[in-house]
Amino acid sequence: MTPIADRIRHSWRAAFRRWADRWIQRRGPSKPPLSLGYRQIFILPTGFGWIFGLITLAMLMGSLNFNNNLGLLTAFMVAGLAVNGMLVAFNTLHGLTIRHCWAAPVFAGEPARLRVSLANDDTRPRPGLSLRSPTDKVNFALDYDQNHEVDIPIPTSQRGWMHPPRLRIQTTQPLGLFEAWSWFWPEQPILVWPRPAQPAPPLPVRGGGSQGHRTVAEPQGEDFHSLRGWREGDPLHLVAWKQSQRHQALLSREFRQEQSEILELNLALAPGKDLEQRISVLTAWVLMAARDQRPWILDLGSESLGPGSDESHRNTCLRALAELPK
Amino acid sequence: MNLTSPASAVYWTLIALTITASPHLMAMPPWLGGLFLVMVAWRWLAASRSWSAPPTALRLFISLILLILVFVASGGHWSRRAATTLLCMMMAAKLMEMFQPRDLRLVAALCFFMMTAQFLFNERLVYLFYLGLGAWTATMALVSIQRLESTPLQQPDRPWQGKLIDQSRQAAGMLVLALPVAALLFVLFPRLAQPLWGLPQQSMDGRTGLSDELTAGSIANLFLDDRPAFRVEFPDGQPPPVDARYWRGPVLTELDGSTWRRSQFADASSPLPEARVGSEFEHRIQLEPHERRWLFALDHPRSGPEDSRLTTTRELLARNPITALTQYDAWSVNAPFGPQTLPASARAYYLALPEGRNPRTRDFANELRQSFPDDDAGLAAHVLEWFREEPFRYSLATAPLGRHNADEFLFDLRDGYCEYYASAFAILMRAANIPSRVVLGYMGGDWQEGGQYLLVRQSDAHAWTELWIDDAGWVRVDPTAAVSPERIDYGARGAIREPRHALDNEWLRNLRNRLDRAQHTWNRWILGFDAARQQRMLERLGLPRGTHTTLAVIMVIALALVTLALALLLWRRDRQPPRSAAERAWRMLLSRLGRRGMVKKPGETPREFAHRIQTDLAAGNNEFRQLAELYSRVHYGPPHAELAQDFIDTARRFKP
Numbered sequence: 001m002t003p004i005a006d007r008i009r010h011s012w013r014a015a016f017r018r019w020a021d022r023w024i025q026r027r028g029p030s031k032p033p034l035s036l037g038y039r040q041i042f043i044l045p046t047g048f049g050w051i052f053g054l055i056t057l058a059m060l061m062g063s064l065n066f067n068n069n070l071g072l073l074t075a076f077m078v079a080g081l082a083v084n085g086m087l088v089a090f091n092t093l094h095g096l097t098i099r100h101c102w103a104a105p106v107f108a109g110e111p112a113r114l115r116v117s118l119a120n121d122d123t124r125p126r127p128g129l130s131l132r133s134p135t136d137k138v139n140f141a142l143d144y145d146q147n148h149e150v151d152i153p154i155p156t157s158q159r160g161w162m163h164p165p166r167l168r169i170q171t172t173q174p175l176g177l178f179e180a181w182s183w184f185w186p187e188q189p190i191l192v193w194p195r196p197a198q199p200a201p202p203l204p205v206r207g208g209g210s211q212g213h214r215t216v217a218e219p220q221g222e223d224f225h226s227l228r229g230w231r232e233g234d235p236l237h238l239v240a241w242k243q244s245q246r247h248q249a250l251l252s253r254e255f256r257q258e259q260s261e262i263l264e265l266n267l268a269l270a271p272g273k274d275l276e277q278r279i280s281v282l283t284a285w286v287l288m289a290a291r292d293q294r295p296w297i298l299d300l301g302s303e304s305l306g307p308g309s310d311e312s313h314r315n316t317c318l319r320a321l322a323e324l325p326k
Numbered sequence: 327m328n329l330t331s332p333a334s335a336v337y338w339t340l341i342a343l344t345i346t347a348s349p350h351l352m353a354m355p356p357w358l359g360g361l362f363l364v365m366v367a368w369r370w371l372a373a374s375r376s377w378s379a380p381p382t383a384l385r386l387f388i389s390l391i392l393l394i395l396v397f398v399a400s401g402g403h404w405s406r407r408a409a410t411t412l413l414c415m416m417m418a419a420k421l422m423e424m425f426q427p428r429d430l431r432l433v434a435a436l437c438f439f440m441m442t443a444q445f446l447f448n449e450r451l452v453y454l455f456y457l458g459l460g461a462w463t464a465t466m467a468l469v470s471i472q473r474l475e476s477t478p479l480q481q482p483d484r485p486w487q488g489k490l491i492d493q494s495r496q497a498a499g500m501l502v503l504a505l506p507v508a509a510l511l512f513v514l515f516p517r518l519a520q521p522l523w524g525l526p527q528q529s530m531d532g533r534t535g536l537s538d539e540l541t542a543g544s545i546a547n548l549f550l551d552d553r554p555a556f557r558v559e560f561p562d563g564q565p566p567p568v569d570a571r572y573w574r575g576p577v578l579t580e581l582d583g584s585t586w587r588r589s590q591f592a593d594a595s596s597p598l599p600e601a602r603v604g605s606e607f608e609h610r611i612q613l614e615p616h617e618r619r620w621l622f623a624l625d626h627p628r629s630g631p632e633d634s635r636l637t638t639t640r641e642l643l644a645r646n647p648i649t650a651l652t653q654y655d656a657w658s659v660n661a662p663f664g665p666q667t668l669p670a671s672a673r674a675y676y677l678a679l680p681e682g683r684n685p686r687t688r689d690f691a692n693e694l695r696q697s698f699p700d701d702d703a704g705l706a707a708h709v710l711e712w713f714r715e716e717p718f719r720y721s722l723a724t725a726p727l728g729r730h731n732a733d734e735f736l737f738d739l740r741d742g743y744c745e746y747y748a749s750a751f752a753i754l755m756r757a758a759n760i761p762s763r764v765v766l767g768y769m770g771g772d773w774q775e776g777g778q779y780l781l782v783r784q785s786d787a788h789a790w791t792e793l794w795i796d797d798a799g800w801v802r803v804d805p806t807a808a809v810s811p812e813r814i815d816y817g818a819r820g821a822i823r824e825p826r827h828a829l830d831n832e833w834l835r836n837l838r839n840r841l842d843r844a845q846h847t848w849n850r851w852i853l854g855f856d857a858a859r860q861q862r863m864l865e866r867l868g869l870p871r872g873t874h875t876t877l878a879v880i881m882v883i884a885l886a887l888v889t890l891a892l893a894l895l896l897w898r899r900d901r902q903p904p905r906s907a908a909e910r911a912w913r914m915l916l917s918r919l920g921r922r923g924m925v926k927k928p929g930e931t932p933r934e935f936a937h938r939i940q941t942d943l944a945a946g947n948n949e950f951r952q953l954a955e956l957y958s959r960v961h962y963g964p965p966h967a968e969l970a971q972d973f974i975d976t977a978r979r980f981k982p
Contacts, residue, residue: 048431055435059442064518067650069853070449071442074457076511078438080504087893128476139476175468176431
């Protein structure tokens with residue numbers, strides 16, 4: 001297959017997929033919370049179902065030809081089993097409630113664990129269900145009047161907000177002849193943090209002379225804290241001329257008296273060939289600083305976060321890094 | 327052996343396979359059937375001890391061996407039995423690679439096919455139990471395979487499955503719910519009036535009834551056979567008198583050595599034009615399959631069903647061999663009729679005797695001829711009288727006769743079954759220059775008072791003769807009647823005093839008759855249901871008589887209705903009230919709240935619901951939150967009877 005033909009095929013498939021997705025979404029609610037109704041449930045014979053059908057057809061033709069009524073009765077009973085199987089497969093999904101989906105943020109490249117919360121309000125158990133993502137399949141069963149949570153891994157590749165793929169909840173109950181399924185789209189995007197650099201360069205410690213770290217000689221031994229917009233009354237020596245020139249605005253340095261060292265993690269100064277690599281390095285630094293309980297400031301150029309050293313500061317920083325425009 | 331363990335899918339598949347294959351196994355050579363069972367046993371052990379599949383080369387090798395063995399067993403002769411033997415052995419070979427749910431399912435599905443294959447050989451009532459048991463076990467197999475496959479991956483050692491009883495109830499339930507669709511299709515599915523492809527010549531496992539030749543012992547062997555040959559119903563519910571119950575079958579006209587045969591041209595011949603004589607007598611016959619073309623009818627048949635015809639010798643022939651239970655109407659006349667003259671060539675044909683045989687019979691015939699020079703009827707009557715006076719005995723003795731078979735029987739042995747009398751008498755008549763032929767068929771039958779039908783068994787098989795008497799035509803003469811009138815009056819079992827086998831007694835015979843009545847009903851309503859009957863039934867229901875297309879349309883509509891009804895049934899069943907009292911109380915509570923506009927959303931837990939509607943309830947009413955809390959503990963927590971009772975009482979008192 002030539003690459004061009006491949007590409008055409010691929011684009012056709014993508015177009016079909018888009019069309020199919022829109023069609024499904026038009027048919028009825030497709031995002032949790034939703035209760036599966038006939039508009040959401042699709043049903044087709046499985047591969048085994050088709051073979052079973054062929055066997056039944058052979059039985060039917062043979063018995064018809066030889067006018068064998070007991071043979072016909074068998075074939076018809078098998079047909080009856082298939083009809084039942086179809087109804088039961090449909091019923092296994094019908095009325096099932098998908099309450100919500102939620103996934104904790106993950107680093108790009110790691111699978112996100114999407115937690116799907118399901119409820120069975122009916123008085124019958126729903127055995128033999130499975131949840132499928134494009135890459136994974138999880139089997140589960142719901143007892144009557146039971147709530148259940150199913151975790152399914154969703155692969156991630158890029159930082160940012162990822163819209164999870166459509167998921168398929170399916171069953172081949174009770175005999176494996178028919179597969180009933182429903183598609184739904186998780187209602188919330190998943191936050192994917194940037195991939196931390198591996199191996200990460202050491203943290204830009206003050207005095208270490210490393211790139212991402214600035215030492216500023218300060219009067220009164222005060223620690224440099226951050227840059228902020230110039231306000232009236234700021235002494236001239238506090239004006240950060242270089243940065244001001246770069247940002248086309250007058251900025252002042254702010255100093256604060258602090259006991260511990262504060263790391264300054266600056267996107268512009270982080271090592272790396274391109275933006276993504278620098279983001280990776282910063283991510284690794286944030287993680288290292290959080291692990292070591294060292295307070296840090298994250299300077300992304302457009303905004304500066306911190307200082308802080310707790311979990312929530314870490315998550316804020318990671319989210320900001322993830323959301324940086326590409 | 328645990329029938330709910332993960333290996334249970336294999337166990338149930340093997341059980342279903344063994345049950346559905348059992349009639350096939352009994353029909354194949356014992357060593358081949360044994361081999362099949364060995365394969366099943368191996369697979370069972372492999373499942374219980376977690377053995378892995380044998381290597382591909384070994385599997386192929388064993389399959390090839392099995393193939394060769396099937397070929398050897400069938401003697402290279404392709405028949406329907408050889409085909410089912412092959413099917414069984416290939417299933418046995420499949421067991422070696424049956425290690426995936428996919429393969430298990432295929433084997434389980436083919437179990438249904440195996441049953442249909444067996445019904446081509448036999449579809450008697452007892453096979454209904456075979457069908458029920460086989461279908462149930464095969465469904466069990468499919469259910470347990472499904473359970474195995476949908477086991478949560480986190481707990482592979484504990485498949486999602488309940489107790490064995492639940493599983494078997496599920497399988498039985500599925501089958502019961504399959505019955506409406508099956509019944510509907512059975513009644514409405516358009517039947518073929520003509521087969522699409524040819525019928526095989528042999529399929530009966532050698533269980534034949536009458537053959538088309540007569541040698542010493544060929545009918546006496548049938549005396550032990552209590553299987554029904556056919557059943558007859560009469561429009562007025564009255565069977566013909568006992569001495570008129572001659573059921574005519576093949577007519578043997580050629581004596582080849584000591585064996586009577588049919589003419590090889592008999593099938594092609596057609597009856598001579600004839601005058602209508604006497605009144606016609608209608609009767610309906612359900613003929614058990616016998617692999618031959620002839621249809622039995624009361625002597626003397628005049629016409630049969632549409633696709634049959636009469637031959638010159640007044641045999642009723644179907645177009646194809648009877649391989650399934652066949653129901654047909656026949657019309658007979660109770661007196662001889664037909665052409666009044668026999669052409670000279672035919673006369674010579676019916677007088678032909680092999681040369682150099684039976685000299686004493688020929689001498690005796692000459693003597694008789696001298697006594698009755700022109701009176702053929704008188705001569706025959708005299709011989710019958712002679713049978714009666716001389717010490718002839720009617721018994722099951724089947725001494726093999728030599729070259730001069732008629733001589734040996736008439737003058738030395740004088741003891742035998744009907745075929746001896748018919749054969750010797752016909753030879754004697756031919757020697758006396760009276761055209762004669764032997765007729766095979768059945769004589770008698772048990773009138774089943776409860777079922778209003780006449781049951782004719784294989785043991786009623788009989789042979790008699792017909793003589794050409796000028797001005798009268800072919801006249802039936804039964805030499806056995808002269809020797810043993812009881813044979814005619816009480817049937818073969820009444821005439822032969824000696825018990826046929828150890829289990830031959832009155833009580834058993836009665837039981838057998840009762841069973842036969844059930845079989846007759848089965849034949850009549852299920853097996854005899856064909857294209858013609860289907861049309862009649864539709865007419866009675868007031869539906870338009872029409873083509874297959876009309877029928878198909880009716881069928882599809884009815885099928886849709888039945889499916890809808892089933893869907894509603896399943897839907898209702900799923901919404902039956904919950905079992906525990908606490909759950910009922912909770913639902914009552916919910917419906918009371920619902921009437922006030924506080925409806926629990928699907929998927930909302932009791933606690934969430936209570937929290938949400940807190941504001942809607944009367945101010946400061948914390949009672950419902952407590953109730954919801956209590957219910958959560960009762961319902962989701964460990965069983966606690968007092969707590970449950972407490973909840974129920976509080977729920978009853980609760981005022982929203």
